[in-house]
Amino acid sequence: MMVDPYYRHVGRPEIRVDARDKVTGRALYVHDLELPGMLYARVLHSPHAHAEIVSIDKSAAEALPGVKAVLTGQELPYLLGLYMIDKPILARRKVRYQGESVAAVAAVDERTAEKALSLIRVEYRPLPAVLSVDEALEARVLVHEDINELDYVKGVFFPGPDSNIASWNRTIKGDLRKGFAAADLVVENELTLPQVAHVPLETHVAIAQADPYTDRVTIWTSTQSPFAVRNLVARAFGVSRRDITVMVPYVGGGFGGKAGIHLEPLAMVLSRACKGRPVKVQATREEEFNQLPVRAGMRGRVKTGVTKDGKITAMEIYFDWDGGAYADYGVNVGRAATYSGAGPYEIPNIELHSRTLYTNKVYSTAYRGFGHLETHWIVERQMDLVAQRLGMDPYEFRMKNILRDGSITISGERINAWSGRVDHCLEAVAREIGWTGYRSEAERQAAFQTGKARGKGIACLHKAPAMPTNTATAAIMQLDEEGNVRVLLGAVDMGQGVYTIMGQVAAEILDMPLEKVKVICESNTDANPYDWQTVASKYAFMGGNAVIRCAEDLLRQLKEVASRALHCPVEELTHGEEKIYHIQHRDKALTYRQLALGYAFGNGNAIGGPIIAHGHYIAEGLTNLDADGQGLPALDWTYGAHGVEIEIDVETGEIRVLKMASAFDVGKALNRKLCEGQIIGGAVQGLGSALVEGYKFTPDGRLLNPSFTDNKIPTAKDIPDQIVPILVENPQVDGPFGARGLGEHPMISVPSVVANAVYDALGINFYELPLSPERVALAIARHSDPANAGCNDPSNASAGRDNPDASGRHAASPRGETA
Amino acid sequence: MREMESRMFEMESTAPRVQLNCIVNGEAVSAMVDPAMTLLNFLRKELKLFGTKEGCGEGECGACTVIMNGLAVNSCLVLAVEAGGARITTVEGLGAGGDLSILQREFMKHDALQCGFCTPGMLMSARALLDRNPDPTMEEVKEAIAGNLCRCTGYVPIVEAVLSAARLEREAGRS
Numbered sequence: 001m002m003v004d005p006y007y008r009h010v011g012r013p014e015i016r017v018d019a020r021d022k023v024t025g026r027a028l029y030v031h032d033l034e035l036p037g038m039l040y041a042r043v044l045h046s047p048h049a050h051a052e053i054v055s056i057d058k059s060a061a062e063a064l065p066g067v068k069a070v071l072t073g074q075e076l077p078y079l080l081g082l083y084m085i086d087k088p089i090l091a092r093r094k095v096r097y098q099g100e101s102v103a104a105v106a107a108v109d110e111r112t113a114e115k116a117l118s119l120i121r122v123e124y125r126p127l128p129a130v131l132s133v134d135e136a137l138e139a140r141v142l143v144h145e146d147i148n149e150l151d152y153v154k155g156v157f158f159p160g161p162d163s164n165i166a167s168w169n170r171t172i173k174g175d176l177r178k179g180f181a182a183a184d185l186v187v188e189n190e191l192t193l194p195q196v197a198h199v200p201l202e203t204h205v206a207i208a209q210a211d212p213y214t215d216r217v218t219i220w221t222s223t224q225s226p227f228a229v230r231n232l233v234a235r236a237f238g239v240s241r242r243d244i245t246v247m248v249p250y251v252g253g254g255f256g257g258k259a260g261i262h263l264e265p266l267a268m269v270l271s272r273a274c275k276g277r278p279v280k281v282q283a284t285r286e287e288e289f290n291q292l293p294v295r296a297g298m299r300g301r302v303k304t305g306v307t308k309d310g311k312i313t314a315m316e317i318y319f320d321w322d323g324g325a326y327a328d329y330g331v332n333v334g335r336a337a338t339y340s341g342a343g344p345y346e347i348p349n350i351e352l353h354s355r356t357l358y359t360n361k362v363y364s365t366a367y368r369g370f371g372h373l374e375t376h377w378i379v380e381r382q383m384d385l386v387a388q389r390l391g392m393d394p395y396e397f398r399m400k401n402i403l404r405d406g407s408i409t410i411s412g413e414r415i416n417a418w419s420g421r422v423d424h425c426l427e428a429v430a431r432e433i434g435w436t437g438y439r440s441e442a443e444r445q446a447a448f449q450t451g452k453a454r455g456k457g458i459a460c461l462h463k464a465p466a467m468p469t470n471t472a473t474a475a476i477m478q479l480d481e482e483g484n485v486r487v488l489l490g491a492v493d494m495g496q497g498v499y500t501i502m503g504q505v506a507a508e509i510l511d512m513p514l515e516k517v518k519v520i521c522e523s524n525t526d527a528n529p530y531d532w533q534t535v536a537s538k539y540a541f542m543g544g545n546a547v548i549r550c551a552e553d554l555l556r557q558l559k560e561v562a563s564r565a566l567h568c569p570v571e572e573l574t575h576g577e578e579k580i581y582h583i584q585h586r587d588k589a590l591t592y593r594q595l596a597l598g599y600a601f602g603n604g605n606a607i608g609g610p611i612i613a614h615g616h617y618i619a620e621g622l623t624n625l626d627a628d629g630q631g632l633p634a635l636d637w638t639y640g641a642h643g644v645e646i647e648i649d650v651e652t653g654e655i656r657v658l659k660m661a662s663a664f665d666v667g668k669a670l671n672r673k674l675c676e677g678q679i680i681g682g683a684v685q686g687l688g689s690a691l692v693e694g695y696k697f698t699p700d701g702r703l704l705n706p707s708f709t710d711n712k713i714p715t716a717k718d719i720p721d722q723i724v725p726i727l728v729e730n731p732q733v734d735g736p737f738g739a740r741g742l743g744e745h746p747m748i749s750v751p752s753v754v755a756n757a758v759y760d761a762l763g764i765n766f767y768e769l770p771l772s773p774e775r776v777a778l779a780i781a782r783h784s785d786p787a788n789a790g791c792n793d794p795s796n797a798s799a800g801r802d803n804p805d806a807s808g809r810h811a812a813s814p815r816g817e818t819a
Numbered sequence: 820m821r822e823m824e825s826r827m828f829e830m831e832s833t834a835p836r837v838q839l840n841c842i843v844n845g846e847a848v849s850a851m852v853d854p855a856m857t858l859l860n861f862l863r864k865e866l867k868l869f870g871t872k873e874g875c876g877e878g879e880c881g882a883c884t885v886i887m888n889g890l891a892v893n894s895c896l897v898l899a900v901e902a903g904g905a906r907i908t909t910v911e912g913l914g915a916g917g918d919l920s921i922l923q924r925e926f927m928k929h930d931a932l933q934c935g936f937c938t939p940g941m942l943m944s945a946r947a948l949l950d951r952n953p954d955p956t957m958e959e960v961k962e963a964i965a966g967n968l969c970r971c972t973g974y975v976p977i978v979e980a981v982l983s984a985a986r987l988e989r990e991a992g993r994s
Contacts, residue, residue, distance in 0.1 A: 015927050022935030023923040025870020025910035029936065032869040199970050201874045201882055201936040252872070252936030253970050285875035495933030495971045677930050677972060684973030708879035708968070716961040716974040723975055 009504040009514055010737050013673030016500040018250070018493060018521055027250045030205045030222045035278040038207065039068055041270050042113035043281070044103040044120055045291060046095035049360040049701025050129035050141070053094055053102070053122065060119035061105060066112035069273035070120070072103045076269055080236045082260050084159065084166055084327035085151040086144060087363075089265045094127070096143055096325035097362050098702045099290035106270040106279045129360040129701045133299050133320040136164040136357035143325055143358035156624070157331050164358040166323060167331040171338045171352040171410050171629030179314025179349025183305025187386045191302075191378050193751070193769040194694035195322065196295045197288070198367055199713050200494075202252020204292050205282035208267035212276035215239040219264050220247045224254040224492050225533035226523045232261040233268065248523040251494035255685075256366035256744075258494070259535045260329060262292060289362075289706035294695065296330055296356075296364030296371075297322035300378030304386050310400045314349040315342055319375060323356045324363030331356045333364070333371035336466035338629040339411035341375040343383065344422040344462035344639055345401040350410050352629070360701050366535060368682070372463045372748045373689060377769065380459040380752035385765060393437040394756070395430055395458055399423060402460070403639075412630040415637075418733045420665035420740065422639035426460055428726045429643030432661035433458075438760050447761070453648045454658075455761025459753035460641045463745055464634030465536035469622035471635075473542045474529035475550040477506065479611045483578060483593030485510065485554070487519045487547065490531025491539045496743050497674040498539050502547050504671060505736055509551035512578045512592070529614065537741030540670060541636055542617045544736025550615025555580075561608035562590050565599045636732050638740045640664040642683070642753040644720075648761050653777025655691060655754065656721075663726035664745055668738035672727065675742055679725035682746025688714045690751035694770050841902045843868070844912030852899045858892075859883045861899035862909060870910035870939045874968065881967030884940035885909050891947035893966070910939035913946065921991065922946060922984040929980035933971030941967045945981045953989055957982060 021027035058070045073092035080087045091102050103120050107113035128141050135141070139162065144150065148161050157167040180186060206221040217239075223229055226246040234241045251258065263281045270279040283292055298321050305314040319337050323330040334356035341352055367373075387394035402423050407415045429435075433456055439447075447453045465471075476488040487506055493499045499519040507517045520528070531543070555575050562580040563570040566588050574583050581589035590599065598608040625631040643661045648654070662679050669675045692712050696704040705711040731738025755766045764779050836851040843866060850865060859876075862868045862885070871894060874882030878896040885894045886908040913920045922945060925931070932938040941964060948955055948963035955963070960981045961974075969977065 013930075016930065016932075018935065019927040019930075019932060020919070022932050022938050023910075023919065023926045023942065024914060025868070025939050027935050028869060029872075031872065031936075032863075199968075201880065201934065201968065201970055202872070203874075251934060253934040255970065285877065285880075495935065497933070673930050677933060677976065680973040680975045681933060681971050682973075684975075685970065707877065708875055709877075713968060713970065714974075715965045715968065716978065717965045719961075719974050723973070 007508055008511065009508045011669055011672060012504065014500060014504060014514060014671055016497050016674065017503060017519060018499065029202050029250045029252050030207060030220050031202050031252065031282065033207060033220055035207060035209065038278045038280055039106040039108060039274055040110045040113050041104055041106045041267065041279050041281040042110060042117050043101045043287065043291070044117045044122070046091060046098055046100040046102050048095055048124050048126050049098045049131065050127040051095050051124040052127060053091060054125050055123045056103060057121040058103060061116040064112065064116050064119060066108040067105060067116045068108070068277065069106045069270055070103060070116065071269060071273060078236050078265065080232065080261060080265060081327060082329060083153045083157050083331050087326040087328070089269060095124070097360050099362050100325065101266070101291060104266055104270060106274050130164060130358065131360060131697065131701050133322050133357055136359050137320070139163045143360055156335065166327040166356045166358050167334055168353065168355045169335045169338045169629065170354065171350060173410055173412065173628070173630065174349030176314055176316060176349050176351045180305040182307070182313040184308040185389060186303060186305045187389050188303040189382055189385055189767065190299065191381055191767045192299045193297060193374055193377050195297045195361065195364070196367070196689055196693045196695070197711060198255040198257035198295070200253030200255060200257060203283040203285060203288040204258065204262050205280065206263040206267040207278050207280045208264065208271045209278040210268055210271040210276055212272070215243040217243065217268055218245045218247065219268065220249070221264050222251050222258060223248055224251070224259045224494060224535055226492065226525050227490060227530055228533045229261050229264050230525050233264060236265060246525040248492050251492055254494040255368045256370065256535065257293065259366045259533055285708065286706045289711060290703050291362070293324070293328055293363045293365035295367035296324065296333065296374070298374045300375070302378050302382045304382055306386055306390060310390055310392050310397045312345060312347055312401045315347050317341060317352040319354040319378070321356045321364070322359050322361065324359055324361045326363040327356065328363055329366040330364040332466060333366065337371050337375045339409065339625065339633050340372060340462060340464065341379065342410050343376060343379040344403045344460050346403055346407040347410055352410065361697065362703065368685065369463065369744045369748045370466050370536065372461065373686065373751065376459070376461050376749040377751050380461070380749050381755055384756045384759060395426070395435055395437070398426060398460055402426070411625060411633060413632055413634060418731065419637055420639045420667065420732065421728065421730050422460055422462060422641065422665070424728045424730065425639055425641035425663040425665055426458065428663040428728060429641045429661040430458055432724050432726065433643035433645050433659060435643060441763060444761065444763050448650055451650055453650055453761040454645065455757040455759070456643065456645045457753045457757030457760055458641065458643050459749040459756055461745060461749040462637050462639050463537070463748060464637045465538035465741060467532065467536050467538060467619065469624060470618060471532045471538065471542070472616060472618040473531040473539070473546050474614060474616040475543065475546040476529050477550050477554050477613045479592060479596035481593070481597055483591060483596055484516045484518060487517060488528050489519065489543060490523070490529050491543050492523050492534040493521065494534070496678065497671065498534070498543065500674060501540060501670040502543055505544050505547045506551050509548055510554065511576045537638065537743040537745065538635065540739050541735050541741050542619070544670065544739055546615045546617040548615065548736055549617065550613050553615055554611060554613035557611050557613060558592060558595050561595050561599050564607050565590055636735060636740045638664060638666065638742060638745050640745050640748070642749055644753050644757050646754065646757045646761060648758065648776065650780055653773040653775070653780060655758065655771060655776065657687065658720065659722045659724070660720045661724040661726060662746055663728055664742055665728040665730050665740070666742050667732040667735050667740040668729055669727045670737065670739050675727055676725040678742050679746045680723050683723055683750060684714050684719055686747040686750025687718070687754070689769065690754040691770050692772060837900055839899055839903055841904060842906045844908055854898070854900050856899045857895050858885070858897040858899050858902050859894040862894060868909050868911050872936055872939060874936070881944065882937050882940045884943040884967060886943050886947050889947065889950060891944045908943070908946070910942055913942060921987045922949065925980040925984040925987065929976045929983065931972060931977040931980035937967055937969045941969065941977060948981070949985055949988060953985060955985060
């Protein structure tokens with residue numbers, strides 16, 4: 001493995017600090033916690049997608065021995081929400097999705113709680129449900145009949161009065177009409193993708209212990225957002241942040257699904273109802289699929305104008321998000337799409353509309369990539385579809401429009417020489433998979449006859465953290481009497497390795513052995529310094545900078561004491577090998593250890609004191625987007641590209657990924673091994689979205705596949721034969737050692753690159769996910785049908801032929817292309 | 820229907836406890852257990868061995884995998900009483916004398932874990948494989964861990980770690 005000789009720790013493939021606990025079974029998760037007197041909760045769910053609650057009779061449940069509390073929405077007049085304040089803890093008056101929590105029981109054990117649930121009688125009056133984006137837009141039925149009265153973050157989100165539009169965000173840049181007028185070709189398409197589950201192996205779980213005499217509450221929770229939980233609990237219940245303590249031990253996977261607030265309020269009200277006994281609420285796997293939020297489904301309509309030589313002149317995009325019953329992070333996913341949703345290309349004239357819609361389905365939230373996998377499913381397929389129409393190599397078409405030094409993004413930001421290079425990433429993956437352009441129809445036919453069709457594809461991506469302009473984080477360091485450094489962070493390590501790389505960054509600046517830097521692997525909002533939340537691939541960048549500043553503060557304090565102890569000016573002191581020493585007379589030196597708790601002279605006089613340092617970092621220079629989506633929302637852009645080679649069994653429709661190359665301009669890899677781990681893991685998670693995963697609903701809105709039996713994720717047998725992670729390192733000047741975020745990016749554009757390769761293999765375009773064997777085999781069958789003879793002419797492209805082929809839907813869908 | 824469920828429930832919870840004797844991580848265990856209790860709950864709630872995780876409770880994810888009489892089993896699908904007389908190994912039993920096993924060390928070295936929640940089950944499936952087949956092919960490793968879901972790593976480093984552990988264990992066996 002390549003290691004930078006310039007650095008002692010940064011970049012090195014160090015073993016993660018939490019590895020030993022995790023291979024010995026000693027790592028404890030909230031899942032494992034038991035507290036004295038702890039009660040167990042179970043939750044009753046709505047069987048209807050949309051219904052009025054006529055009555056609830058809980059008397060029999062309450063009478064069951066061992067039951068300590070039974071709560072319904074009736075007793076809980078609270079509304080929660082991150083951006084739209086729209087969600088009750090338990091449904092009130094009506095239910096808005098099948099799976100919504102209606103009542104909760106706390107009892108001495110799970111079995112008693114489960115039994116109590118069966119004794120609760122709920123009478124519903126079913127209502128017509130909103131189950132598609134079209135039904136949502138029609139607004140004949142409102143998911144939130146009180147939408148006009150809901151509180152929300154004004155100026156950032158734009159709910160529609162008397163509608164199902166939770167927020168309508170837009171980007172308007174240039175002159176769309178002029179842009180299309182300048183085009184030689186206009187290509188219009190519609191693509192969709194379903195809801196997908198995060199699937200952390202540890203389901204959501206929270207324990208709350210509420211002091212019955214005061215407002216104080218302690219919450220142990222499997223979350224990415226301890227400080228956001230504190231903040232949102234305080235807001236929802238009108239209590240002081242002083243009284244709320246949030247503890248986060250190891251977290252068994254998050255992927256965005258554990259950002260924000262979920263089971264914590266329910267655990268808290270149950271504990272209050274049980275005179276302060278701790279109550280544990282843990283989602284079953286079915287609840288994880290059906291009650292807790294998911295990645296939104298989406299329909300994208302995209303229209304691109306291009307000149308004959310392949311320059312994009314205009315784009316018009318409508319992203320309509322099937323956001324489910326509550327807004328949660330969904331509206332912010334929709335907002336993020338407005339500044340990145342056209343892909344990493346320069347688009348002179350654009351109108352982009354992103355509408356997060358309420359529907360009567362399980363609601364949506366952040367999921368690794370924060371909408372970018374979805375938007376890139378639309379735009380990175382569109383890049384290939386346009387290239388096909390132009391008769392141009394999609395690599396060349398991308399390169400003609402790709403963001404470079406001097407390009408202006410769709411939100412009006414100027415890309416510079418230190419922003420990273422998406423062209424380098426695309427070049428790297430194209431080289432790695434041996435991309436030479438689409439194969440010819442003759443080559444396709446020849447391969448088809450063998451029963452195994454092969455194809456290659458490419459796709460690009462970009463993403464910047466989606467976060468408030470004043471997002472901040474901090475770090476604290478303390479020295480002990482042996483000169484060890486304890487580092488306290490506000491971040492949560494849910495496996496991405498943040499504690500490990502922050503240790504490396506600290507050890508690098510302090511020039512000391514990694515073993516002497518102890519990063520505290522637990523988050524406690526009463527002890528750890530503030531961090532907004534561990535989301536958005538922002539922590540390596542922001543936390544890294546905070547840790548650097550913290551380490552520099554530590555050195556400054558050490559030098560101050562050393563200067564008095566050594567009787568020399570601070571300016572003449574430097575550090576290295578755990579010592580502060582004179583720049584000229586190097587034997588004039590004191591070790592960190594000698595200075596850690598204060599320095600004592602020979603006669604006993606003492607100076608200084610225990611060294612405690614801090615460092616913080618706040619995103620600076622960002623601006624809010626204006627009503628046209630113009631502004632500076634991006635702290636740092638991470639660019640990337642994927643290339644794949646696939647093989648398709650033309651009988652079964654099964655896609656096997658032979659090779660996947662994924663390149664990201666990370667600026668500087670802080671730990672090469674952990675970076676590669678993010679890439680490989682993200683690529684396989686992306687393949688899940690590409691090939692197998694997706695929610696299926698009955699016509700009346702019931703989730704058909706809330707289990708691993710029917711909602712599969714990739715297993716060890718589904719991985720590509722070869723995955724090649726490529727780390728491109730064009731430094732980000734204001735990043736820690738030049739680094740940028742990487743956590744989410746590997747998933748983005750994976751479905752697009754696979755579908756692009758499927759076209760190369762079969763000459764068939766797909767517009768819907770997942771690319772399941774069934775979908776692919778049916779499309780091949782229709783494609784080979786003599787009734788469709790003559791369709792293999794590539795100039796005929798995809799319009800009338802592939803739409804019904806690939807999607808199985810009607811050709812009447814407004815996806816046809818016009819020239 | 821509801822009444823019937825209630826009766827079944829009563830039957831379960833009032834059923835007399837039964838004697839269970841087994842060997843867990845080399846130690847003899849003797850306990851009176853509810854005949855409806857799963858092996859997973861027995862390990863976690865009675866023996867307080869929290870290394871073994873529950874990811875679905877339906878035998879679909881493999882997080883609760885332990886080795887029972889040489890076979891990797893989903894402990895959420897095994898009743899505790901079925902383990903009568905059995906030898907059971909959990910993740911807590913993998914190391915020896917305060918040292919990590921080769922397999923555990925290779926998981927660390929290859930970064931075969933991220934969040935770590937699937938890791939105990941993954942280790943037990945791998946251990947059971949190497950016990951019956953010290954020289955597995957890559958396909959055999961993938962097959963052996965196909966019932967263990969991991970959402971973080973993409974499996975590649977796990978497969979590498981198991982193959983590497985197999986090689987090192989063979990070498991250690993020869994020396």
